[in-house]
Amino acid sequence: MTILNFPVSSNLPTETVSSYVTPRPASGHADRQAAGSTDGNLVQRTLAGCRPAFDDLIRRYQRQAVAVSYRLLGNAHDALEVSQNAFLKAFVNLASLQKPEAFGGWLMRIVSNLSLNFRRARKSRSHLHLDDLLVAKDQISAGGDLPSNHPDPVHQLASAEMGGRLRQALRTLSNKQRSAVILFTIEQLPQKQVAQTLGCSVEAVKWHVFQARKKLKEILRDYL
Protein backbone atom coordinates (compact mmCIF):
# COMPACT_ATOMS: atom_id res chain seq x y z
CA MET A 1 0.00 0.00 0.00
CA THR A 2 1.48 3.33 -1.01
CA ILE A 3 1.09 6.54 0.89
CA LEU A 4 -0.67 9.26 -1.04
CA ASN A 5 1.21 12.48 -1.52
CA PHE A 6 -1.46 14.61 -3.08
CA PRO A 7 -1.35 18.25 -2.04
CA VAL A 8 -3.76 19.16 0.69
CA SER A 9 -4.51 22.38 -1.11
CA SER A 10 -6.12 20.42 -3.92
CA ASN A 11 -9.38 21.80 -5.22
CA LEU A 12 -11.37 18.85 -4.02
CA PRO A 13 -14.88 19.62 -2.88
CA THR A 14 -14.74 19.98 0.84
CA GLU A 15 -16.71 19.77 4.04
CA THR A 16 -17.94 22.79 5.87
CA VAL A 17 -16.59 23.41 9.33
CA SER A 18 -19.92 22.68 10.95
CA SER A 19 -20.01 19.22 9.43
CA TYR A 20 -17.15 18.06 11.57
CA VAL A 21 -17.48 20.28 14.62
CA THR A 22 -21.11 19.38 15.20
CA PRO A 23 -21.60 15.71 16.08
CA ARG A 24 -23.67 13.83 13.52
CA PRO A 25 -27.01 12.43 14.63
CA ALA A 26 -26.80 8.91 16.02
CA SER A 27 -27.77 6.26 13.50
CA GLY A 28 -27.42 2.80 15.08
CA HIS A 29 -28.18 1.38 18.52
CA ALA A 30 -24.58 1.75 19.70
CA ASP A 31 -24.47 5.35 18.46
CA ARG A 32 -27.73 6.18 20.19
CA GLN A 33 -26.36 4.69 23.41
CA ALA A 34 -23.12 6.67 23.05
CA ALA A 35 -25.06 9.85 22.28
CA GLY A 36 -26.71 9.56 25.70
CA SER A 37 -23.40 9.09 27.50
CA THR A 38 -21.27 11.92 28.76
CA ASP A 39 -17.55 11.97 28.15
CA GLY A 40 -17.14 11.21 31.85
CA ASN A 41 -19.32 8.07 31.56
CA LEU A 42 -17.36 6.85 28.56
CA VAL A 43 -14.01 7.45 30.27
CA GLN A 44 -15.13 5.60 33.42
CA ARG A 45 -16.47 2.68 31.39
CA THR A 46 -13.20 2.49 29.43
CA LEU A 47 -11.20 2.43 32.64
CA ALA A 48 -13.49 -0.35 33.91
CA GLY A 49 -12.54 -2.47 30.91
CA CYS A 50 -15.29 -1.60 28.43
CA ARG A 51 -13.16 -1.04 25.34
CA PRO A 52 -16.12 -0.13 23.03
CA ALA A 53 -16.68 2.93 25.21
CA PHE A 54 -13.37 4.29 23.98
CA ASP A 55 -14.47 3.66 20.41
CA ASP A 56 -17.39 5.97 21.14
CA LEU A 57 -14.93 8.64 22.26
CA ILE A 58 -12.96 8.11 19.04
CA ARG A 59 -16.09 8.60 16.93
CA ARG A 60 -17.08 11.62 18.99
CA TYR A 61 -13.74 13.44 18.74
CA GLN A 62 -11.94 12.21 15.63
CA ARG A 63 -13.21 15.02 13.42
CA GLN A 64 -12.15 17.72 15.83
CA ALA A 65 -8.78 16.02 16.40
CA VAL A 66 -8.07 15.75 12.68
CA ALA A 67 -9.31 19.29 12.04
CA VAL A 68 -7.12 20.84 14.75
CA SER A 69 -4.06 18.87 13.69
CA TYR A 70 -4.69 19.59 10.02
CA ARG A 71 -4.83 23.30 10.66
CA LEU A 72 -1.67 23.18 12.74
CA LEU A 73 0.26 21.03 10.27
CA GLY A 74 -1.30 21.95 6.92
CA ASN A 75 -1.13 18.35 5.75
CA ALA A 76 -3.95 15.82 5.91
CA HIS A 77 -1.72 12.75 6.03
CA ASP A 78 0.28 14.11 8.94
CA ALA A 79 -2.95 15.13 10.68
CA LEU A 80 -4.32 11.60 10.40
CA GLU A 81 -1.14 10.12 11.81
CA VAL A 82 -1.00 12.61 14.67
CA SER A 83 -4.67 12.05 15.48
CA GLN A 84 -4.22 8.30 15.70
CA ASN A 85 -1.19 8.76 17.94
CA ALA A 86 -3.13 11.21 20.10
CA PHE A 87 -5.95 8.72 20.70
CA LEU A 88 -3.41 6.02 21.52
CA LYS A 89 -1.65 8.31 23.99
CA ALA A 90 -4.97 9.32 25.51
CA PHE A 91 -5.97 5.68 25.97
CA VAL A 92 -2.65 4.69 27.58
CA ASN A 93 -2.76 7.66 29.96
CA LEU A 94 -6.50 7.70 30.57
CA ALA A 95 -6.18 6.85 34.26
CA SER A 96 -4.15 10.02 34.79
CA LEU A 97 -7.03 12.22 33.61
CA GLN A 98 -8.16 14.00 36.76
CA LYS A 99 -11.54 15.14 35.45
CA PRO A 100 -13.10 12.55 33.12
CA GLU A 101 -15.62 15.14 31.90
CA ALA A 102 -12.71 17.19 30.56
CA PHE A 103 -11.69 14.45 28.12
CA GLY A 104 -12.27 16.64 25.04
CA GLY A 105 -10.01 19.47 26.17
CA TRP A 106 -7.40 17.02 27.40
CA LEU A 107 -7.41 15.20 24.07
CA MET A 108 -7.08 18.48 22.15
CA ARG A 109 -4.08 19.36 24.29
CA ILE A 110 -2.50 16.04 23.32
CA VAL A 111 -3.36 16.67 19.66
CA SER A 112 -1.89 20.17 19.78
CA ASN A 113 1.29 19.07 21.52
CA LEU A 114 1.84 16.13 19.20
CA SER A 115 1.17 18.34 16.17
CA LEU A 116 3.69 20.93 17.30
CA ASN A 117 6.24 18.22 18.06
CA PHE A 118 5.53 16.68 14.68
CA ARG A 119 6.23 19.99 13.00
CA ARG A 120 9.55 20.23 14.80
CA ALA A 121 10.67 16.70 14.20
CA ARG A 122 9.20 16.04 10.75
CA LYS A 123 9.86 12.44 11.47
CA SER A 124 9.53 9.74 8.83
CA ARG A 125 6.02 8.71 7.97
CA SER A 126 4.40 5.65 9.44
CA HIS A 127 2.56 3.06 7.42
CA LEU A 128 -0.99 4.11 8.03
CA HIS A 129 -3.31 3.14 5.23
CA LEU A 130 -4.03 6.73 4.49
CA ASP A 131 -5.19 6.26 0.92
CA ASP A 132 -8.21 4.43 2.22
CA LEU A 133 -9.22 7.29 4.48
CA LEU A 134 -9.18 10.19 2.05
CA VAL A 135 -12.06 10.22 -0.39
CA ALA A 136 -10.80 10.07 -3.97
CA LYS A 137 -11.75 12.85 -6.39
CA ASP A 138 -13.61 10.57 -8.80
CA GLN A 139 -15.67 9.08 -5.99
CA ILE A 140 -16.77 12.53 -4.94
CA SER A 141 -17.90 13.53 -8.40
CA ALA A 142 -19.66 10.16 -8.65
CA GLY A 143 -21.53 10.83 -5.47
CA GLY A 144 -19.06 9.58 -2.85
CA ASP A 145 -19.87 9.50 0.82
CA LEU A 146 -19.42 13.23 1.23
CA PRO A 147 -21.34 15.82 -0.71
CA SER A 148 -19.69 18.49 -2.82
CA ASN A 149 -20.19 21.92 -1.34
CA HIS A 150 -18.59 23.79 -4.21
CA PRO A 151 -19.37 22.15 -7.54
CA ASP A 152 -18.29 25.27 -9.43
CA PRO A 153 -14.62 24.80 -10.58
CA VAL A 154 -13.90 28.54 -10.38
CA HIS A 155 -15.14 28.59 -6.79
CA GLN A 156 -13.04 25.51 -6.02
CA LEU A 157 -9.94 27.16 -7.47
CA ALA A 158 -10.50 30.38 -5.54
CA SER A 159 -11.11 28.40 -2.39
CA ALA A 160 -7.92 26.39 -2.90
CA GLU A 161 -5.90 29.57 -3.47
CA MET A 162 -7.37 31.20 -0.40
CA GLY A 163 -6.73 28.06 1.62
CA GLY A 164 -3.09 28.08 0.57
CA ARG A 165 -2.72 31.75 1.42
CA LEU A 166 -4.31 31.21 4.80
CA ARG A 167 -2.01 28.30 5.59
CA GLN A 168 0.97 30.52 4.74
CA ALA A 169 -0.40 33.25 6.96
CA LEU A 170 -0.93 30.86 9.87
CA ARG A 171 2.69 29.77 9.58
CA THR A 172 3.85 33.31 10.34
CA LEU A 173 2.29 33.15 13.82
CA SER A 174 4.01 31.92 16.95
CA ASN A 175 2.99 28.47 18.15
CA LYS A 176 0.82 29.91 20.92
CA GLN A 177 -0.86 32.42 18.62
CA ARG A 178 -1.51 29.80 15.95
CA SER A 179 -2.88 27.25 18.40
CA ALA A 180 -5.05 29.84 20.13
CA VAL A 181 -6.61 31.18 16.94
CA ILE A 182 -7.14 27.69 15.53
CA LEU A 183 -8.79 26.34 18.65
CA PHE A 184 -10.83 29.41 19.54
CA THR A 185 -11.66 31.28 16.35
CA ILE A 186 -11.63 28.46 13.83
CA GLU A 187 -12.72 25.43 15.87
CA GLN A 188 -14.82 27.61 18.17
CA LEU A 189 -13.87 25.85 21.39
CA PRO A 190 -14.71 27.73 24.60
CA GLN A 191 -11.92 30.02 25.84
CA LYS A 192 -11.67 28.03 29.06
CA GLN A 193 -11.06 24.82 27.14
CA VAL A 194 -8.48 26.54 24.94
CA ALA A 195 -6.75 27.79 28.09
CA GLN A 196 -6.65 24.23 29.46
CA THR A 197 -5.34 22.95 26.17
CA LEU A 198 -2.57 25.54 25.95
CA GLY A 199 -1.79 25.46 29.65
CA CYS A 200 -2.34 29.18 30.14
CA SER A 201 -4.95 31.59 31.52
CA VAL A 202 -8.11 32.68 29.72
CA GLU A 203 -6.66 36.20 29.61
CA ALA A 204 -3.56 34.86 27.89
CA VAL A 205 -5.74 33.06 25.35
CA LYS A 206 -7.55 36.33 24.60
CA TRP A 207 -4.21 38.04 24.11
CA HIS A 208 -2.78 35.35 21.83
CA VAL A 209 -5.97 35.31 19.75
CA PHE A 210 -5.91 39.08 19.45
CA GLN A 211 -2.27 39.16 18.37
CA ALA A 212 -2.95 36.40 15.86
CA ARG A 213 -5.97 38.16 14.39
CA LYS A 214 -4.07 41.43 14.14
CA LYS A 215 -1.30 39.81 12.13
CA LEU A 216 -3.68 37.79 9.98
CA LYS A 217 -5.77 40.85 9.23
CA GLU A 218 -2.75 42.59 7.74
CA ILE A 219 -1.50 39.56 5.82
CA LEU A 220 -4.92 38.63 4.43
CA ARG A 221 -6.19 42.16 3.85
CA ASP A 222 -6.62 41.54 0.12
CA TYR A 223 -9.11 38.77 0.83
CA LEU A 224 -11.20 40.68 3.36
Place this chain on the structure above:
Amino acid sequence: MCSDELEHLLTEYLDGTLSPARRSALQKHLDQDPNAQARLELYRALDELLRVAPPLPPMRWDALAKQISAAIPRSPPKG
Protein backbone atom coordinates in the same frame (compact mmCIF):
# COMPACT_ATOMS: atom_id res chain seq x y z
CA MET B 1 -8.49 55.14 23.32
CA CYS B 2 -5.38 53.96 21.46
CA SER B 3 -5.62 51.93 18.28
CA ASP B 4 -4.48 48.67 19.86
CA GLU B 5 -6.91 49.03 22.75
CA LEU B 6 -9.81 49.70 20.39
CA GLU B 7 -8.93 46.71 18.20
CA HIS B 8 -8.68 44.45 21.24
CA LEU B 9 -12.13 45.61 22.34
CA LEU B 10 -13.52 45.07 18.85
CA THR B 11 -12.37 41.45 18.80
CA GLU B 12 -13.81 40.85 22.26
CA TYR B 13 -17.04 42.44 21.04
CA LEU B 14 -17.14 39.96 18.17
CA ASP B 15 -16.44 37.09 20.55
CA GLY B 16 -19.19 38.20 22.91
CA THR B 17 -16.80 38.28 25.84
CA LEU B 18 -17.25 41.93 26.84
CA SER B 19 -19.17 42.81 29.99
CA PRO B 20 -22.59 44.40 29.31
CA ALA B 21 -21.30 47.82 30.41
CA ARG B 22 -18.24 47.72 28.15
CA ARG B 23 -20.29 46.33 25.29
CA SER B 24 -22.75 49.17 25.60
CA ALA B 25 -19.96 51.77 25.76
CA LEU B 26 -18.29 50.29 22.69
CA GLN B 27 -21.59 50.21 20.83
CA LYS B 28 -21.98 53.94 21.44
CA HIS B 29 -18.45 54.51 20.21
CA LEU B 30 -19.15 52.46 17.08
CA ASP B 31 -22.27 54.48 16.35
CA GLN B 32 -20.16 57.64 16.21
CA ASP B 33 -16.99 56.37 14.61
CA PRO B 34 -17.19 55.00 11.03
CA ASN B 35 -13.51 54.13 11.18
CA ALA B 36 -14.07 51.86 14.17
CA GLN B 37 -17.09 50.35 12.43
CA ALA B 38 -14.93 49.61 9.37
CA ARG B 39 -12.31 47.92 11.54
CA LEU B 40 -14.98 45.84 13.19
CA GLU B 41 -16.20 44.68 9.79
CA LEU B 42 -12.63 43.80 8.82
CA TYR B 43 -12.29 41.55 11.86
CA ARG B 44 -15.71 40.05 11.20
CA ALA B 45 -14.64 39.24 7.63
CA LEU B 46 -11.39 37.74 8.90
CA ASP B 47 -13.26 35.43 11.28
CA GLU B 48 -15.56 34.31 8.46
CA LEU B 49 -12.56 33.62 6.23
CA LEU B 50 -10.82 31.65 8.97
CA ARG B 51 -13.86 29.48 9.51
CA VAL B 52 -14.26 28.42 5.90
CA ALA B 53 -10.66 28.01 4.80
CA PRO B 54 -8.65 25.91 4.62
CA PRO B 55 -11.33 23.24 4.69
CA LEU B 56 -10.57 19.65 5.49
CA PRO B 57 -10.21 17.31 2.55
CA PRO B 58 -13.08 14.81 2.45
CA MET B 59 -12.38 11.80 4.65
CA ARG B 60 -13.90 8.42 5.36
CA TRP B 61 -14.66 8.98 8.99
CA ASP B 62 -16.02 5.50 9.65
CA ALA B 63 -12.87 3.94 8.22
CA LEU B 64 -10.68 6.29 10.24
CA ALA B 65 -12.50 5.43 13.48
CA LYS B 66 -11.96 1.72 12.78
CA GLN B 67 -8.29 2.24 11.97
CA ILE B 68 -7.65 4.27 15.11
CA SER B 69 -9.52 1.72 17.18
CA ALA B 70 -7.47 -1.13 15.69
CA ALA B 71 -4.25 0.62 16.74
CA ILE B 72 -5.33 0.80 20.37
CA PRO B 73 -4.95 -2.15 22.77
CA ARG B 74 -8.06 -4.14 23.63
CA SER B 75 -7.02 -4.49 27.27
CA PRO B 76 -8.03 -1.68 29.66
CA PRO B 77 -5.55 1.13 30.29
CA LYS B 78 -3.44 0.67 33.41
CA GLY B 79 -4.51 2.68 36.41
